[in-house]
Structure formats: C-alpha cells, structure tokens
Amino acid sequence: MIQELGKENSIFNQFIAEIRDAEIQKDRMRFRRNMERIGEIMAYEISKRLTYASREVVTPLGESQMMLPEETPILATILRAGLPYHQGFLNYFDGADNAFISAYRRSHKGGDFEIEVEYISCPSIEGRDVILIDPMVATGSSMECVYKSLRAFGTPRHVHIASAIASVQGVNYLRKQLSGNVTIWAGAIDDELTAQAYIVPGLGDAGDLAFGDKDH
Numbered sequence: 001m002i003q004e005l006g007k008e009n010s011i012f013n014q015f016i017a018e019i020r021d022a023e024i025q026k027d028r029m030r031f032r033r034n035m036e037r038i039g040e041i042m043a044y045e046i047s048k049r050l051t052y053a054s055r056e057v058v059t060p061l062g063e064s065q066m067m068l069p070e071e072t073p074i075l076a077t078i079l080r081a082g083l084p085y086h087q088g089f090l091n092y093f094d095g096a097d098n099a100f101i102s103a104y105r106r107s108h109k110g111g112d113f114e115i116e117v118e119y120i121s122c123p124s125i126e127g128r129d130v131i132l133i134d135p136m137v138a139t140g141s142s143m144e145c146v147y148k149s150l151r152a153f154g155t156p157r158h159v160h161i162a163s164a165i166a167s168v169q170g171v172n173y174l175r176k177q178l179s180g181n182v183t184i185w186a187g188a189i190d191d192e193l194t195a196q197a198y199i200v201p202g203l204g205d206a207g208d209l210a211f212g213d214k215d216h
Helices: 012-020 028-047 083-092 141-153 168-177 206-211
Strands: 002-004 052-059 062-069 074-079 097-107 113-121 129-133 158-167 182-190
Touching: 012 028, 012 158, 012 182, 028 083, 028 129, 028 158, 028 182, 028 206, 074 083, 074 141, 083 129, 083 158, 083 206, 097 141, 113 141, 129 141, 141 158, 141 168, 158 168, 168 182
Parallel strands: 002 182, 074 097, 074 129, 129 158, 158 182
Antiparallel strands: 052 062, 097 113
C-alpha cells in the first residue's frame, strides 16, 4: 500500500515546498524544523492505522471511555539525515521505543555503489508496529537493506516506511522486494532519478542541509 500525503491540499505541502526551496534551505534551523513538522504530520496520519482499545479515563468529575492506542510503535531511523525527521515522530509518539541504524553508500569505480550497515541499536520488534524513518527514498536499496537488518530483531506486526520525498523507481522497488505487512508513506513521489541515484526535483542531500557538508 502506498500513501502520498502531498496529493491532498493541506498545510503539509507548505512544509514540503520549503524543504525543497533552494533559498529557504540556506537556513539550516528552518530546514530542520520543517523536517520535524513533516514528521509530526506523518506520525498523526500513521497513528490512524495502529490498533486501539477502549480505556477508562478518570476526570475530576467522572469517567470517560476513550479509544487509545494499545501499544506505541517502534521508531527506527537511518542516521544522520533522519534525525530531525525522527524528532517529529517522537514529539507525537513520545513513549515510543527507538532504533537507530547507520547506513551509507560505498561507492565504486564506474559510479556503482553498495549499501553498508555499520551500526544498529534496536529493541525486539517481534509483533510490534515499526515506523522506518528516512527523509529520502531514492533507489530503495538503502531502505531494503535496513529493513532486512531489522528483521534480525523479530518479525514485526506491520512496517510503515515513512519518507518525505521518494522516487517512483524507489517505491516500485520496495513494493517488489519487501514481504509482509508493509505500507509506504511519502510526502511527495518524484518521477526522475539521476544516474547517480539522486531524486529530481527532490531537494538535495537532506543530511547536509540539516547539519552541514561532510568530507567525502
């Protein structure tokens, strides 16, 4: 299942537009805050797909029966670009368990690359809802590699892949490669992917925009 939130008219698109805007991107703090706000809105939308149960809440004047989440999800984020985005999810799922994964492209001559996972910190995901957070889904290979690495920690009830910007190629790749109950969420899905695997129009390098250029 694929959910593209930007197809609906809402303030969400204002934040997507601002993380794309080359002039606004010059303000790193604003870029990070916009990524956080995108995470907050996406967390709200994903929350509608979780499991709920009726619980009694005692007020100063009586009792109220309310439908509340049975369990908080696990928030799994790919470092470093995902950190501001992750914070938006954590603002809403404030009691969530968290996982962090270090994954990067190891480039080879000729322009080819492979995905390396160097570090992973994760609780058991057995029977849990997992939100796998990464601002960009380009080829989908990084997300596939991280997804498979997480499976060493159990079989989740459902996995929600949450990206701000994705490519058509990346989304189609994940649909073919990932098994089980998986929903792909994106703020926007762009049509073009360059030979270097960058999304067009995309937004550039989310990690560099949030935290500064890195020495390759």
